[in-house]
C-alpha cells in the first residue's frame with residue numbers, strides 16, 4: 001500500500017458514521033451523553049474512577065512536604081521568632097511533624113490491608129441460616145445472599161460473628177472482612193477505602209491512617225495560620241499589587257516572569273492547601289477515634305450493622321494501636337508494640353440481638 005504524505009489539501013473533515021446519518025443534532029448529543037453516562041457508571045463500578053484522585057493526592061503530598069519545609073525553615077520561622085533558641089526548637093518541631101506525617105502516610109500506602117488468599121483457611125460453617133431473625137436483620141441477610149450466594153448472619157453462635165464467602169475472590173473471609181471494589185480484594189476489618197491515599201483502611205493500617213490524620217490536622221491548622229499571617233504581614237504589604245496576586249495561577253505566572261520570589265509563590269499555594277489538610281485531618285481524626293473507642297468500623301456504621309462491643313475503651317484502642325498506644329503519637333511502631341487482635345477473631349464483639357426492639361423504643 002502506498003503511503004501518502006500529509007497534504008493540507010488532502011485534509012478531510014471526519015465523516016458522519018452511516019448509522020448516525022439523518023439524525024438531528026439534539027438526538028446525537030443525547031446519544032453521546034448517554035454513552036458518556038454509561039462509560040462513567042462502568043468506571044465507578046469497576047473502581048477505576050478512584051485512580052485520578054489517588055495520583056492527584058500523591059503529587060500534592062510530594063509537592064507539599066519539601067516546599068512547606070523550605071518556606072517554614074527559611075522564611076516563616078526567622079520572621080516570627082527573633083530568639084535563636086526558639087528558632088532552633090521550632091525548626092526541630094517542624095521536622096518532627098513533617099517526618100511523622102510522611103512516615104505514617106507511607107505506612108498507610110505500603111501496608112497491605114488485605115486478607116491473604118494463600119493462607120490456609122479453617123473449615124468453618126458458612127452456609128448456616130438464621131431461623132426467624134428479627135426484621136432488622138432481613139436486609140442484611142438478603143444483601144448477603146445477593147453478594148455471596150449464602151446467608152451467613154447466623155446469630156445462633158456465641159458471638160454471632162461468622163465467616164463469609166467472597167464470590168469475587170472465591171475465598172472464605174473472616175468476620176468484619178469485606179470485599180473492596182477499588183482494591184479488588186478482601187480487606188481485613190475493612191473500615192473504608194480512602195481515595196486520597198489510594199488504599200483501603202483496615203486492620204493492618206488503620207493506626208497509621210489515624211496518626212496521618214492527626215498530623216495533617218496539626219500541620220494544616222498551624223501551617224495555615226502561620227502562612228496566612230506571613231502573607232498578610234509581608235507579601236501583602238511589600239510585594240502584592242492587587243488581590244489577584246493571591247490567586248495561585250497568577251502567583252505562578254508572576255514567579256515565572258520574575259515579578260516575585262519562589263517562596264512567595266509557594267506560600268500563596270500553601271494558604272489554600274493547608275486549611276484543606278487541616279479540615280480533612282480534623283474530620284477524620286475525630287470520627288476515627290470515636291469509632292475506635294466504640295470498637296466499630298465506618299463500614300459497620302454506614303451499613304447499619306448492629307455490632308456491639310462489650311470491651312473497655314482502653315481495650316478497643318489497644319486492638320487498633322497495640323499496647324502503649326499513646327506512643328503512636330511520637331513514631332509509627334508496629335514492630336515493637338503489636339496489636340492485641342489478629343484481625344480474624346473478635347473477642348467481646350457480637351451482633352446486637354435486640355437492635356430491632358431498641359429501634360422501636362422498648363427497653364429490653
Ligand SMILES: [Zn+2]
Pocket residue numbers: 166167168169170178179180184185186
Ligand atoms: Zn473479595
Ligand SMILES: [Zn+2]
Pocket residue numbers: 180181182183184192193194199200201
Ligand atoms: Zn479499597
